Amino acid sequence: MNEATTLVAAARRAAENAHAPYSRFAVGAAVLLSDGSIVTGANVENASYGLSLCAETVAIATASAAGRLRDVVAIGVIGGAMDADGRASGTTPVSPCGRCRQVLNEAAQLAGIDLPVHCGAADGDAIRSYRLSTLLPDAFGPADLGID
Template sequence: MSKKIVENIILMQYHWEELEVADKALISKAKKALEHAYAPYSHFQVGAAVLLENGTFLTGNNQENASFPTGICAERVVLSYANANYPETRPLKIAIAAKAKNSRNHQTIFPCGICRQTIAEVEQKFKFPIKILLLCDNEEVLIAEGIDQLLPFKFSDFIAR
């Protein structure tokens, strides 16, 4: 007998003025980080910023390569740096901002599948959800309280440990 499986996804949408001071600071760091992205092929810049449990802010941006697909997304840059340099410090939040190189407006984007799975791995390591802040094109911000809201059927849910 077939059975319908339903997964509810909940994102909260906030206007800039409604955000906590720490969230505004994190998003501002992601916006600044995207300005230094290495994106000579796509001309699409992405910045990510992470707030660690110890109060440290880290940033990263996308890094493209002519030998496609060896580039790396901003989210994986900053989370890899966090794990390499602060392996025992839990990431609390990640903010993501993006825009076309010569545009003044930001574009709403969501992490790609590889980045979503990377966030899932970090959450699994620390057994704690990472708050995900996504800057939208109109200075609104979408917030997910963890990767389950963006990746409900992640790979790690189905592998034996």
């Protein structure tokens, strides 16, 4: 399996743990670290909607909690409407929201890379791969504050 396929598969597994009772839209994310390990995250919704967490943010926070924020190499993301069994479904690749793009940018700038972002569909083989700079051009981040 190539990087995109591996990360999208891991993101699909992560989406199985989504807590999305309000939107009924499950998202999973898988972050590849420099040593080849993968950390995952799933969206966690809250009755106070503004407190909800996106899967990408959960995965990046998990890497950070392990002291690995600067080791982020790539990310895979999937999402889709939940079916009757609570599983993400759909054949259209899902990309990170704007807030998550900014969170990803923080890790990418600290790692000194233009982060590969692999966007997959919940079902099927469709994957669209981007560089974060394409998804978030002229991003503001640590470098703008003189932090590297």
